[in-house]
Structure formats: structure tokens, C-alpha cells
Amino acid sequence: MLGPVETKSVSPVFIGRAAELETLNDALARATGGDPQALVIGGEAGVGKTRLVEEFAAVAGRAGAVVVLGGCVEIGADGLPFAPFSTALRALRRELPEELAAAATGQEEELARLLPELGEATADRSDEEGMARLFELTARLLERVAADRTVVVALEDLHWADASTRHLLAYLFRTLRTGRLVVLATYRSDDIHRRHPLRPLLAELDRLRTVRRIELGRFNRAEVGRQIAGILATEPDPAQVDEIFERSDGNAFFVEELAVAAHEGSCTGLTDSLRDLLLVRVEGLPESAQRVARIVAEGGSTVEYRLLAAVAGLAEDDLIEALRAAVNANILIAAPGGDGYRFRHSLVREAVGDDLLPGERSRLNRRYAEALEADPTLVPADERVMRLASYWYHAHDPAKALPAVLDASVTARRRHAHSEQLRLLERAMELWDTAPEEVRATLRPVDYTEVYPPCGCDPESTPLRYLDLMAEAAVAGRLCGERERALKITKRALHLLEEEGDPLRAAWFWVQRSRLVQAQARGDGWKELGIAQELVRGLPPSEVHAEVLATAANWSMLRRPGPEAMSAAERAVEYARMVGAEDIELNARLTLGGLMVDAGHIETGLAQMYEVRDEVLARGLTAVVGRSHVNLPSILEGIGRSEEAVGILHEGLRLTQKMGLRDSEAWVWANLAESLLSLGRWDEAAEAAMSAQRAGQSAKPRGGGSNSLAHLALARGDVPEAARQLAAARASYGTHDPMPQNNLPMSYLALGTAAAEGRLLDARAEADRAMSAGFPPGTQRYAWPLLLAAAVAESDARAHALPAAQEGRAAFLERLFEAVRKLTTGAPVWLAYEKWTRAELDRAENRATPDTWSDVVTAFEALQRPYDLAQVRHRLAEALLATGGDDERARATELLRLTRATATHLRARPLADATTHLAQRARLSLTAAPPQSPADPADSLGLTTRERDVLRLVSAGRTNRQIAEELFISPKTASVHVSNILGKLGVSGRGEAAAVAHRMGLFPAETLTSGRGS
Incomplete structure (x- = not known):
């Protein structure tokens, strides 16, 4: 009678959970419709999370979905980096080999960090975006x-997840936008204490409206009764149901254990201790089966059969018999894939593991480690190094544990699992003094560090130093976001270096502190860079010397550009070439x-930047792709070559998205928004700005997107929205690290907002603050x-005779x-902006003439800035109308028509209103009389003969240079004609x-065709 009962301890009937299963089925239906779904299932140990996932997986499978499972692995309390994702992707590759191969095309080397079967992972040096690139x-x-x-990815036991797995899961939940995909994760809620690392992730997921949380409660009495009936295959005695319900408190797993124990007649005398409840059936096994259970408990969540055999040391028949007894008693089950064994429930494994004696535990870990060293094929290749490190560490053998832990740290780094790398390096530092000197x-260092000793020593012959581990740990901490820990490591390292007299190594740590101080919003990092520069001053060229100079030059370019910054950049290039530091x-x-x-x-300067861009593309240098496609177009935009910038930015989007450079992509979007604003493509600019706010992890690109949206709102007359976006930009940039490229645009917006609201004195105060701070080289843009905005505010104030305009006006204008x-x-x-600003100052003093504004209009007609051109045309029309002549009125009418057309197209309401108001005051009609049957449709647009010729070539796709060659005019004249045509149309x-x-x-069509061949 006992045999059938033992095999039924998992109820064959799915009890309760109707509402929860309906939620999962609804998610499946939504995902099938193309709306990806994210769910998190929580509940105490034994409450039925796994059973719910199994039932849902069966439903999804019957509906035609591909279901893959991955579980977080606990090995001696150390999670394997990305273990559940690697398992799930491996299963997905088995189910859909061709589809996964096609989806991974071109990125196999990067994705191999998660799925080694795709190929050899790249050995690129870790950078700021390495993990983000892998996640994307x-x-x-x-x-x-x-x-x-439809694909369902289920990840179980998130309470054991390593930090990298948690970060990747959060990234997926935030960024998945397309695909018929369901991603769900389970976790044990009773394990999530106040300082559990999963708690911040759960709090973040609670704020995401796209993530649904399911909390599984315990069964009520009726459900417990149905569960017992399913297990025993008979209707239970009500008194027995009452007793089991009271003792289990509705926990499904405890109900199973108690029901089986009661049926076996072993319930009498059983204590209420959870541990005793979990161990009662284990202790009923034959001694050999108990021994195998203890071995499996210490081996990890799943132990491969061959590894188990090597550690157990039993004859094969004896081992199989022991396993059969444990499986029949539902203590152990075959692992997915059939290659090993695991406990049916992790609570039982934990109870068995806790029952081990300290010496017994370390002895088992040693036997696991020795077996794995003797035959590395006993476990999957991607787990081998990490498990060996864990086994040796928990065997308390520093001589063996130190190199094993260091090997594991290298594996973690190559997978961009920097959180695990940091933890392993800290463990190595813990073991350092206890490991024998000969070990x-x-x-x-060449075997274990990316950051080689910066002392000119040969990394292949120089022994690894404790400081090398600290350097590697500091970088890992910075890359995984554990910056406070990284700061403490650099502080300890610099304290140790005070006695060593190693200026290069000290300079390197000061550079790291500079980056960390900036990232932690504790300052701008210049003090730390200054110390680093002093330490390397006068030393021969080295990689560290080049890095210090390059970092200082880049810092200065953004904050204090000038001759010193250029000198540092020149020396950085020279030193980097001498020592072969390509990225630097x-x-x-x-x-x-x-x-x-x-x-x-x-x-x-542009030639230099274009050369770098071309080299990066030709050699596929991921580490520099982002910056080359952010800085170059930014410089082009700064000198007015917006169309050229847009072309490179579109290329940058393609590359950063393909390579998963999400933060770089956000900067590209922010710069694209700025260039599109200049070109008058405002709706596209708004979309780009919003993409900048969504795309990256860093705050500053979001600030750039907010800046562009504020510019757009101000130009369109939505002052409250401009103020809101300005506040968002300020929040994104912060106050700890002021940069002119951030502060000056925000000052412009604050000034413009104040002027739009009639707060002239506030606008002056903002301009005074900016002028007092000064405008370093490179801040002209x-x-x-x-x-200009300050001058416009003053000239408008005078034109409208605002009372506040007089007080302090003369001194401010000076x-x-x-x-x-x-x-x-x-x-x-x-130069165009200078002419415009001077013209506004003349207008503020009532000195501006039509000739003044004609010169400004001519300057802007040569530029691709339709909104600016419309504004100065409005000013010229105003000046012409002030003269009162008929010819001037006719010309002013045409200018105002062009201005209104542009303002209407851009929805620039303030400019459109000002144009209408000026025309009404001058009694001008901006509606052209219908032409009398023009011989040529172009006449209805007011195009001249030359403009008609230019439009024909524009329609044929000619560039300005090609137009100039065909019409025997200069490219600049062709550009002016094109600008006039855009305005008239x-x-x-x-x-x-x-x-x-x-x-x-x-x-x-024939005209255009013949034109292409000419």
C-alpha cells in the first residue's frame, strides 16, 4: 500500500489558483497579440509557485507557444552569473535552432557570454557599456x-539570483516593446528580508506599470481537503483534514508532507519543528540513500549523475539503488534534461544541508572539487569554473581556493557579470594572506587582470600583487554600479601606495577615483585628475600616462576648453601611439x-574626427563607436553643418542599436533632436528628444532630450511646458558637475521663459549670471x-514700451x-548670430534700418535654419514698413508671407501671431490674389525663373553642389535659392x-529623367 502513496505525494489534481492562472492566461493572450508581457510570482516556500508555472506551461504549450524554463542556481550560497538565462536560451536553441541562429546573426561573439554554444565570446577590454550592450x-x-x-520564458527562484541576473531581468522588463513574448519570474517571498538584494528590484518592478505581480496565498480548508483527496486518491476523514490544515496552515508542500506522514502512520509524536517535518521522510530512507541525499544537498541545486557518482564513491548498482529509493520517496527527482538529480523541493535540500556537520560539509566540498579537477567534463563547460571556485572556497583550502576564485573572476568579467566579478575579487582578497606564499x-597578472600593473613590468613574469586585485575590483565596482564599494577600495589602495612610491599606479587609482566621484555626484573629479597629472609629470610615456592625459583633456574639453586641454590631448595621442594603446x-x-x-x-579638426570615425567603422571598435558618432556630429552642429550631422547621427543610431550601446544611443538621439530643431524638422526633433529620454540608463542624455523639448515648447508658445522640461533637464544634469554645454542652454531657456512671461528683470539677471561666468573657447554654439535671446528681450521690451525696460537698461546693454x-x-x-544680435541691440536703441536687417537675412539665407530665417525676415519686414514707401511695403508683404508660411508649417505660434499682428497694423493682406490662369504652375508659388530651375533639380535629387555645376552658379548661391524656395513653398x-x-x-517625368543624365 505504501508504494502507490509515495509516488502520489504531488497531487495529481491542480487545486485552486483559478484567478492566478487566469491572469497568466490573459498575459499569454496579450503576448500572442504582439504585446510582450512581464510577470512576477511571489509566495512563501512550498506554497505552490512551481506547480502554478508548470500548469501554465502546459496550457501555453497546448496553445502552440514555445516554453523554456531557467532556474537560479544556488551553489554554496553563490549564484552562477546569468544561470537562468543561459539555461533558458539553451532550451530555446534546442526548440528553435534556426530561428535563434538567425536572431543572433552578427552578434554571436557578444551573446556567447550567455550562451557559449553560439561561439567564442569576444575578449574585449571591459568598458562602461559592456553590460548594457549585452543586455540590449x-x-x-x-x-x-x-x-x-509566442515564446514563454520562465525563470524560477529569483531569491537566489546573482546580481547580473537581477539587472538583466530588470532591463528586459523595462525595455521589451515588441514580440509575442511572456517573461515571468518566481521568488520566495518569506526569504526577502529587509536587506535582501532582491528587495530593491521588487520595489523597482512595483513602479513599472508593465509588470504584473502575483502573490500566492495559502490554501483554505476546503482546498486543503481537495489536495489531500488528490494525494490519497480517496476522500479524507474530516478530522484528518482539520488536523493537517491546522498544522500546515494551508502551505501546499507541508500539506503533502503531513498527508504522506499521516498515511504512513508516522505522524504520531512528530514535533512541530519545520526541520523535523522536512527530515522525517529522509530519515526513513536506507542509509545509502540518506548518504546520497546529503551529497546532493551540498553539490548545488542540481548535481550531474557522473559528478555524483565520482563523489559518492559507490558501486554503480549501489548508487542506482540508493537513488531509486530517494526518487521513489519523492525526496529526489530527475533534473530537466535527465542528466542529474535535484531535490523535489528546495526546502528539503536546505534542511538536509543544515543537518550536515561543519567538517562533513567542508569534506564534501573538497570531494566535489577534487572530482571536478580530475575530470572537468563532469559539469557543463559554462558552469565549471564558477562551481570549482565555490567548492574549493567552502572546502576551506586557501591554497586551492585562491587560484580557483581568481579563475572564476575572469570568467565573470568576460560575461560582463561585474557584480559577481567584484564579489569573487573581494573573496580573493580575503584569501590572499592565508594562501601560501609559494602559491x-x-x-x-596577465592571467587574472585586465588592468595590468602600470609600472612597466612584464605582466607574464611579474607576480600578481594584492594591489592588482584592488585595481581590478575597483573597475568591476564602477562597471556594476557598486561605486561606494569601489571608492573604498581605491581609498585603501592609495593608502597602501603611500609607502611604496609607485607614482604610475597611484595616478591610475586617482583617475578611477575621479570617475567614481563624478558618478556618485560628489564633485566634478578635477581635483583627483589634478593629483594624477602631478604624479605622472616628467615620467616616460606609458599607458597610464596616456590615459591620465586623455582623461584630463576630455574633462577640460567639456568644462574648461583651452590651450592646456589641447596640449594634454596632443600628448595623450603621442604617448598612446608610442605604447600601442589603441582605444586611448x-x-x-x-x-x-x-x-x-x-x-x-x-x-x-574635422578631418581628425572623420579619420577616427572611419577607422572605428573599418575595424569595428565597439569601445569608440559611440563616442565617434556622438562627438563628431555634435561638433558639426556647433558650426552650423546640421544636415551633415544628421547623416552621421542616423549612422550612429544604426550602429549603437546593432551593437547594443544603449547609453551611446541615447546621446545620439539627444544630438539628433538638436540638429533636427535647427533644420526646422520639429516633429522629428520631438520624437528624437523623447527617444533620448527613454533610451539610456544615464541621466544626462535625458537632460539633452528635455532641453530640446523645452526649446520646441518655447518656440511654439507653450511656456508652462518649456518650464517643465527645463526643470526636468536640471534634475537630469544635477548640480555637482557643472558643464557649459549643459548650463548655457539651460540659461538660454530660463531667460527665454522669463522674457515670454514678461519678467524682463529676471531675464536680465539670468543673462548677467551667464556673462559673469564667461564663455570659454568652444562654447560659442x-x-x-x-x-541673442537677451538682446531680443531688450529690443522687444523697448518696442512694447515696457516700464521695467528703463531701469538699469543702459548698463545692461553695455x-x-x-x-x-x-x-x-x-x-x-x-557670424550670422553676431549680425543678428547686433541688429537686435540696434533695434533696442532704435537704430536698426532695413539695410541692417537685410544683411542679417542674407547671412541666414546661406544657412539651413528656416525658423531663424523666418524670424529675421519678420524683423526686416518691420523695418521696411517703418519707412512707409510703396516698394518697401510690397517687399515687406512678400517677406511676411514667407514668414507666416514657415511659422504655420512649424506651428510656431508666437511668430505666426506676431506676423499677423504686424500685417494688420500695416493694413497688409498676406493672402495673395489668385493668379489669372498662369502659364506655368510655378508662377502661383511666386517662384522666379532661376528658382524654378533650382526646384527642378531639387526634385531630381541634386545636391547644392550639383545644382551649382549644372546652372553655372556658386554652391552658396544655390543654397540661398533653395532656402528661398523652401520658404515660398x-x-x-x-x-x-x-x-x-x-x-x-x-x-x-521626362524632364526629371533627362535632367538626371545631364
């Missing part, structure tokens, strides 16, 4: 695999090129709009004029102009 590529892989079929002497050299060349442009050497006089005008766009770009020409039938 994993998300895209799942989306592609689930594009045409430490055999260790080499390329980054330093990007910095140098930007500084050269800022200093007025525009073409030389931000300084000119700011000074300060403003002095700032204008000193600011650089080395690029056409800066009321469009913002060449494509729209071509569409208008096609719609009106201006140029027959």
Missing part, C-alpha cells in the same frame, strides 16, 4: 525570436579634433543663442554689447519641396 542584444534576440511565434608567487589614442584624437574646431582650426564684442565668430553660423526640407512639385505637376 539579449532583449533584441528575444524580440526577434518571438516575432512570429601566490605562481600567479601572474582614438579617444584622445576625437578630443583633440573637437578642441581644434573650438579653437578655430575647423577643417583640420551655446553663447550666441543666449546673448555689458551685453561687450560680451558680443569678445565672442568668437569663426564659423558662418556664429512653406516646407521645411528638400524632400517636401520635391513632393509639392510632383503634386502640382510642375515638372513632367
